[in-house]
Amino acid sequence: HELNNPLATISLRTESLLEQFADGDPKQHALKIIGQEVERMGNLVGNLLQFSRRSHQQISTIDVYKEIENTLNFIEHYLCSRQINVVREFADTLPNIHADRQQLRQVFLNLLTNASDAMTQGGTLTLRVAAGQTEHGAGAIVIEFADTGTGIKPEDLLKVWEPFFTTKGEGKGTGLGLAICRRIVEEHKGTINIESEVGRGTTVRITLRAAEGEGHGTHSV
Ligand SMILES: Nc1ncnc2c1ncn2[C@@H]1O[C@H](COP(=O)(O)OP(=O)(O)OP(=O)(O)O)[C@@H](O)[C@H]1O
Ligand SMILES: [Mg+2]
Structure with a gap:
């Protein structure tokens, strides 16, 4: 959670910023890239957590x-x-x-x-x-x-x-x-x-x- 929560915040803020720019605005493009990179980071964090956690089985x-x-x-x-x-x-x-x-x-x-x-x-x-x-x-x-x-x-x-x-x-x-x-x-x-x-x-x-x-x-x- 310590890793995922900040990512979720970045993702939400990026999305709300995205809405403030018109389609085709270069700033929108930059924000989209930020969004994609955050998603990638999220996947990586998910995998790392899964891997390191010896979760107890249900x-x-x-x-x-x-x-x-x-x-x-x-x-x-x-x-x-x-x-x-x-x-x-x-x-x-x-x-x-x-x-x-x-x-x-x-x-x-x-x-x-x-x-x-x-x-x-x-x-x-x-x-x-x-x-x-x-x-x-x-x-x-x-x-x-x-x-x-x-x-x-x-x-x-x-x-x-x-x-x-x-x-x-x-x-x-x-x-x-x-x-x-x-x-x-x-x-x-x-x-x-x-x-x-x-x-x-x-x-x-x-x-x-x-x-x-x-x-x-x-x-x-
Ligand atoms: N079905 C497959 N056919 C061909 N190569 C495979 C296959 N499954 C795995 N590999 C090879 O084994 C490597 C390791 O697979 P693994 O699933 O552990 O990691 P990854 O797919 O590279 O990354 P991740 O699964 O973490 O997104 C792959 O990069 C690929 O080279
Ligand atoms: Mg794989």
């Missing part, structure tokens, strides 16, 4: 399909405007999971954003969801985000998990998206990994323990 029983759809709703028009075709390959039945809803959405949003950033010329984003197993043989759900974007160079495949590693231009990426994803998934005792091939695309796979004793095979799409 666990509830979650229908993963519903959460994916909710997150998609949020950015599907954006994906569409970038000629990105979203394909859903969802298994008919899926166990529920126990997870923190906000954190899960954050993971989905970060991965969708990365996929979209990697497909500057458009492409296909395939979301695969199915029941599976953890490496210890427990019931799990497996979620895949597969894009047809630029792919990741082999020498970068380990680095992408590091906080602040980004290949995006100055002021574009903070390099925290995947670090946050990994942290959240690990706090849920799940696993996350990436397979990628330059020029072909990238697949991020998340495995999360299924909630026991409820929802098994009962949920249908």
Whole structure:
């Protein structure tokens, strides 16, 4: 809050100043730039807070399909405007999971954003969801985000998990998206990994323990 409140004040003041200038006034242009930069700063602060905060989880029983759809709703028009075709390959039945809803959405949003950033010329984003197993043989759900974007160079495949590693231009990426994803998934005792091939695309796979004793095979799409 100590970081966000001053930003909110700057943003509000900038907006009210903006209204005082006529369209096309160079001062208006300058104010717009201030507004955009403040927004960027806000995003960065949000990411940093998310990353540094070991927030305590609010666990509830979650229908993963519903959460994916909710997150998609949020950015599907954006994906569409970038000629990105979203394909859903969802298994008919899926166990529920126990997870923190906000954190899960954050993971989905970060991965969708990365996929979209990697497909500057458009492409296909395939979301695969199915029941599976953890490496210890427990019931799990497996979620895949597969894009047809630029792919990741082999020498970068380990680095992408590091906080602040980004290949995006100055002021574009903070390099925290995947670090946050990994942290959240690990706090849920799940696993996350990436397979990628330059020029072909990238697949991020998340495995999360299924909630026991409820929802098994009962949920249908
Ligand atoms: N789907 C993807 N396709 C190609 N490269 C990717 C993909 N996802 C991540 N990367 C690479 O990994 C880097 C790190 O990703 P990460 O999400 O951690 O940070 P960012 O996207 O650069 O910035 P931020 O998410 O903080 O805005 C990216 O800069 C990009 O080079
Ligand atoms: Mg990212």
